[in-house]
Amino acid sequence: MRMFAGRVGVMFSLAALVLGAASDASAQYRQPSSAVIGEEYHIEASYGWWNAQPSLIVNSESLAILGTDVNLIDDLGIEKHQLGKFDLVLRPGKKHRFRFQRLPIDYEANNTVKRSFVFNGQNYNVGLPVRTTATFDTYRFGYEYDFLYFAKGFVGAMIDVKYTDVNVELNSPIGSEFTKAFAPIPTVGLIARGYPLPNLAITSELSVFRVPDNLAEKLNGDGSYTDFDVNATYNFNRFIGAQAGYRRVNIFYDVDLDSGTLKFTGLYFGGVIRY
Numbered sequence: 001m002r003m004f005a006g007r008v009g010v011m012f013s014l015a016a017l018v019l020g021a022a023s024d025a026s027a028q029y030r031q032p033s034s035a036v037i038g039e040e041y042h043i044e045a046s047y048g049w050w051n052a053q054p055s056l057i058v059n060s061e062s063l064a065i066l067g068t069d070v071n072l073i074d075d076l077g078i079e080k081h082q083l084g085k086f087d088l089v090l091r092p093g094k095k096h097r098f099r100f101q102r103l104p105i106d107y108e109a110n111n112t113v114k115r116s117f118v119f120n121g122q123n124y125n126v127g128l129p130v131r132t133t134a135t136f137d138t139y140r141f142g143y144e145y146d147f148l149y150f151a152k153g154f155v156g157a158m159i160d161v162k163y164t165d166v167n168v169e170l171n172s173p174i175g176s177e178f179t180k181a182f183a184p185i186p187t188v189g190l191i192a193r194g195y196p197l198p199n200l201a202i203t204s205e206l207s208v209f210r211v212p213d214n215l216a217e218k219l220n221g222d223g224s225y226t227d228f229d230v231n232a233t234y235n236f237n238r239f240i241g242a243q244a245g246y247r248r249v250n251i252f253y254d255v256d257l258d259s260g261t262l263k264f265t266g267l268y269f270g271g272v273i274r275y
Contacts, residue, residue, distance in 0.1 A: 048270025
């Protein structure tokens with residue numbers, strides 16, 4: 001809860017920066033949008049390389065045999081590698097943006113079991129060779145409304161549907177076992193952007209979701225999703241820019257007999273094109 005409060009504090013600090021930069025709001029609002037570079041477009045596409053540090057814990061129960069929390073990194077040797085992400089923004093009006101994102105996440109490892117555990121009803125003992133494949137592909141579909149818009153920034157609200165497809169498979173001499181989980185996750189959030197320089201945009205956004213306790217009991221499942229992103233974009237002109245940022249994604253799910261806690265944290269770099 002303290003970490004969440006800290007992220008909300010960052011969001012509202014940036015919002016205050018935006019509002020402070022527009023303290024003479026009425027005068028600035030009358031300025032043409034060319035006061036900054038990067039806000040005059042109808043289509044924006046970006047691609048980034050995310051150096052995400054993963055933390056991946058999964059649990060799968062089968063045949064009334066309780067599973068063990070399996071750490072895919074410490075127990076099975078999954079290693080960090082660079083991830084690619086694609087974003088698309090359609091902007092029919094100044095304050096309206098439709099957003100799409102695809103984030104394919106996949107890992108592979110060949111290792112021997114370092115700690116005995118139970119996965120999907122099967123015992124995995126120390127020294128057993130295991131080939132692990134894990135995918136956590138994520139799609140995002142959303143709408144953003146910028147309810148405060150100034151010549152040097154804006155503050156907006158977002159509503160998204162995030163879809164994460166979890167697929168973890170363990171192949172070994174004793175057989176092949178896997179766990180799958182997928183569901184559309186609705187999230188709500190805030191976004192704020194300020195322009196300390198006409199060519200430089202600082203953006204921060206936070207989107208969250210948590211299954212209410214009373215609903216979790218009825219659905220026989222639980223889950224939460226937190227996505228925090230802060231980045232800087234330098235726009236060479238209105239059509240092209242370079243971007244660097246930090247992103248943290250936390251996913252928790254507990255559906256039927258499978259559960260998992262997934263975290264991805266790190267810096268990313270990329271490019272932006274607009275039309």
